[in-house]
Amino acid sequence: MSFYTNITPQIKYMDNKIAVTIARGDGIGPEIMDAVLLILEKANVNIQPEFIEIGEKVYRQGFSSGMKPEAWESIQRNKVILKAPITTPQGGGYKSLNVTIRTAFGLFANVRPTKAMHPFVKTHFPNLDVVIVRENEEDLYTGIEYRQTAEVTQALKLISVPGTERIVRYAFEYARTNGRKKVTCMVKDNIMKITDGLFANIFREVGKEYPQIVQEIKIIDIGAALLAERPETFDVVVTTNLYGDIISDIVAQVSGSVGMGGSANIGETVSMFEAIHGSAPDIAGKNIANPSGLLNAAIMMLVHLGQQTVAATIANAWLRTIEDGIHTGDIYKEGQSVRKVGTKEFAEAVVQRL
Amino acid sequence: MSFYTNITPQIKYMDNKIAVTIARGDGIGPEIMDAVLLILEKANVNIQPEFIEIGEKVYRQGFSSGMKPEAWESIQRNKVILKAPITTPQGGGYKSLNVTIRTAFGLFANVRPTKAMHPFVKTHFPNLDVVIVRENEEDLYTGIEYRQTAEVTQALKLISVPGTERIVRYAFEYARTNGRKKVTCMVKDNIMKITDGLFANIFREVGKEYPQIVQEIKIIDIGAALLAERPETFDVVVTTNLYGDIISDIVAQVSGSVGMGGSANIGETVSMFEAIHGSAPDIAGKNIANPSGLLNAAIMMLVHLGQQTVAATIANAWLRTIEDGIHTGDIYKEGQSVRKVGTKEFAEAVVQRL
Numbered sequence: 001m002s003f004y005t006n007i008t009p010q011i012k013y014m015d016n017k018i019a020v021t022i023a024r025g026d027g028i029g030p031e032i033m034d035a036v037l038l039i040l041e042k043a044n045v046n047i048q049p050e051f052i053e054i055g056e057k058v059y060r061q062g063f064s065s066g067m068k069p070e071a072w073e074s075i076q077r078n079k080v081i082l083k084a085p086i087t088t089p090q091g092g093g094y095k096s097l098n099v100t101i102r103t104a105f106g107l108f109a110n111v112r113p114t115k116a117m118h119p120f121v122k123t124h125f126p127n128l129d130v131v132i133v134r135e136n137e138e139d140l141y142t143g144i145e146y147r148q149t150a151e152v153t154q155a156l157k158l159i160s161v162p163g164t165e166r167i168v169r170y171a172f173e174y175a176r177t178n179g180r181k182k183v184t185c186m187v188k189d190n191i192m193k194i195t196d197g198l199f200a201n202i203f204r205e206v207g208k209e210y211p212q213i214v215q216e217i218k219i220i221d222i223g224a225a226l227l228a229e230r231p232e233t234f235d236v237v238v239t240t241n242l243y244g245d246i247i248s249d250i251v252a253q254v255s256g257s258v259g260m261g262g263s264a265n266i267g268e269t270v271s272m273f274e275a276i277h278g279s280a281p282d283i284a285g286k287n288i289a290n291p292s293g294l295l296n297a298a299i300m301m302l303v304h305l306g307q308q309t310v311a312a313t314i315a316n317a318w319l320r321t322i323e324d325g326i327h328t329g330d331i332y333k334e335g336q337s338v339r340k341v342g343t344k345e346f347a348e349a350v351v352q353r354l
Numbered sequence: 355m356s357f358y359t360n361i362t363p364q365i366k367y368m369d370n371k372i373a374v375t376i377a378r379g380d381g382i383g384p385e386i387m388d389a390v391l392l393i394l395e396k397a398n399v400n401i402q403p404e405f406i407e408i409g410e411k412v413y414r415q416g417f418s419s420g421m422k423p424e425a426w427e428s429i430q431r432n433k434v435i436l437k438a439p440i441t442t443p444q445g446g447g448y449k450s451l452n453v454t455i456r457t458a459f460g461l462f463a464n465v466r467p468t469k470a471m472h473p474f475v476k477t478h479f480p481n482l483d484v485v486i487v488r489e490n491e492e493d494l495y496t497g498i499e500y501r502q503t504a505e506v507t508q509a510l511k512l513i514s515v516p517g518t519e520r521i522v523r524y525a526f527e528y529a530r531t532n533g534r535k536k537v538t539c540m541v542k543d544n545i546m547k548i549t550d551g552l553f554a555n556i557f558r559e560v561g562k563e564y565p566q567i568v569q570e571i572k573i574i575d576i577g578a579a580l581l582a583e584r585p586e587t588f589d590v591v592v593t594t595n596l597y598g599d600i601i602s603d604i605v606a607q608v609s610g611s612v613g614m615g616g617s618a619n620i621g622e623t624v625s626m627f628e629a630i631h632g633s634a635p636d637i638a639g640k641n642i643a644n645p646s647g648l649l650n651a652a653i654m655m656l657v658h659l660g661q662q663t664v665a666a667t668i669a670n671a672w673l674r675t676i677e678d679g680i681h682t683g684d685i686y687k688e689g690q691s692v693r694k695v696g697t698k699e700f701a702e703a704v705v706q707r708l
């Protein structure tokens with residue numbers, strides 16, 4: 001597994017270890033983070049965790065962003081954050097912390113790889129191996145919304161030339177440096193001719209610099225449908241923020257479970273690594289959540305930090321755990337020599353296989 | 355099959371037949387429309403086709419809407435149109451004719467039912483039976499887009515109280531009158547708190563009037579993913595225009611083929627019936643396209659016109675054709691007693707089974 005980034009982060013070292021900001025989050029966050037940190041520690045990764053508190057409790061203390069100044073400073077200083085899912089309280093003008101971090105630190109690329117683990121995790125698509133490269137700052141995520149009259153509300157969708165160029169180029173560079181063969185662009189440019197049309201045009205332009213990579217544009221409706229029904233025909237997909245949100249959940253789910261997906265939010269200087277799933281408050285504190293999504297995010301983080309070897313060690317131990325039929329409930333299917341375990345036991349099983 | 359509408363269209367009768375506007379469209383349009391009209395004629399439906407020309411040729415003659423005044427008048431007069439897919443030329447400010455007809459005639463509800471035809475059409479989901487009720491006039495489909503600077507483009511997403519109330523009520527009434535048990539609302543109200551939040555709130559409010567119907571709200575990312583991976587857990591889904599566009603293609607595709615889906619665009623006085631797929635110029639004129647999507651649209655039209663009996667006769671003949679293993683290429687899978695046929699031969703096989 002190799003992970004393209006054109007950026008060398010200025011990492012601060014403490015005791016020869018790389019300081020990394022860690023947010024344990026809400027809901028199932030703390031338990032899956034503990035599971036992941038146990039694995040990282042036992043694998044002897046070269047990082048020094050620096051914990052910050054963000055999310056629900058902080059929102060309720062009156063910080064409308066869900067983050068205190070010291071948390072901001074920690075991310076700014078360390079440049080790398082591993083973040084468990086958080087809960088944004090309903091109503092009351094609370095802004096999504098995910099989105100705030102992405103835009104405040106300019107994390108323009110959201111990279112979401114998914115690979116089927118057939119036959120160990122049940123899927124209809126044993127050859128699924130797709131990377132969604134999602135634009136991460138623009139589109140309908142800017143939060144510019146208003147109620148014009150009692151009856152009319154509107155939201156602004158933003159697509160810019162620099163934002164699009166950057167993400168499209170990132171997708172092609174990712175494909176090139178990871179030996180990927182095809183990049184598909186998905187937008188709705190038959191309806192949004194100016195905004196999505198801009199995205200498609202820049203895709204065509206930048207694509208000319210990558211003649212060795214197969215290129216195609218699909219309308220998002222049929223594109224999402226084909227990703228759901230024959231995902232093995234896709235390779236790298238580049239798209240705008242909202243479509244990327246939707247199709248990355250689709251791909252993860254049809255590969256077996258959204259519980260397995262990790263993601264990298266990459267910026268010029270700061271990067272954030274997180275699971276693609278949410279904080280699942282309904283199953284929190286029960287030791288049943290799957291730590292794999294966050295673990296895969298941590299593995300991407302280690303690669304980003306240049307710790308390829310230990311990243312591979314952990315990835316292999318995780319693969320062997322799954323292959324040995326040691327599964328959390330979300331991917332567990334009754335069968336011979338398959339064992340259902342809790343979050344903690346799953347982490348211990350990975351540790352045993354390091 | 356029953357089809358809810360709270361509207362009694364004022365239909366004009368000619369020779370005791372109900373006049374219906376027919377647009378043969380572009381690409382595969384003419385051949386699938388001919389196939390459908392053959393079946394309707396042989397089934398002795400009580401309609402009198404009135405043909406209009408719309409689409410590519412008309413755009414190129416300088417009508418930027420893709421329609422001449424006489425076509426508008428025909429729809430206005432007849433109140434019902436059966437429309438084959440059309441092609442909008444690329445670039446040059448051509449507006450989508452689909453969208454123009456939907457908004458010009460106030461076709462606020464786009465109803466897209468999909469049912470698995472297992473084992474006759476291959477699918478992973480034999481129990482799939484989902485109806486997408488898609489808002490059809492608002493959202494990002496209003497076409498309000500602009501380039502603000504050389505580098506920045508924006509589009510407006512509109513969600514209104516009356517538009518939302520109307521579609522949500524339509525979905526619940528559809529569920530009630532068709533014996534459906536559950537209505538799911540899908541939006542992204544954790545990000546678009548004002549626009550999608552409005553949609554979710556109205557869903558909650560209107561839902562109170564239907565205590566006998568199970569109700570749930572799902573974020574569109576995981577909602578679309580679950581529709582792709584376990585569609586049999588959904589029943590009626592109500593959503594905004596763009597999400598509806600995406601998820602109706604997903605559901606049709608995982609049921610076997612987008613080539614089978616019909617849809618009804620319902621307004622206060624006018625209604626339009628069409629396949630959910632496009633004009634597929636790459637396979638046009640080859641007698642290989644599947645006429646089933648347009649045929650299912652025509653069946654919905656007959657029900658809408660009160661011709662339940664003949665609608666059922668056609669629906670059953672079509673079902674028997676599929677069950678007898680007579681398939682167009684898109685759903686054909688090699689096997690015993692399955693026959694691959696062309697568009698025309700498929701229509702003739704349906705006629706034989708009337």
Ligand SMILES: CC(C)[C@H](C(=O)O)[C@@H](O)C(=O)O
Nearest residue numbers: 096098099245276544545575
């Ligand atoms: C939690 C939510 C704001 C977030 C998003 O919409 O981006 C999540 O769904 C994701 O995909 O990371």
Ligand SMILES: CC(C)[C@H](C(=O)O)[C@@H](O)C(=O)O
Nearest residue numbers: 190191221450452453599630
């Ligand atoms: C052709 C296109 C404008 C249309 C849409 O986006 O609504 C189509 O995809 C549909 O779903 O009917």
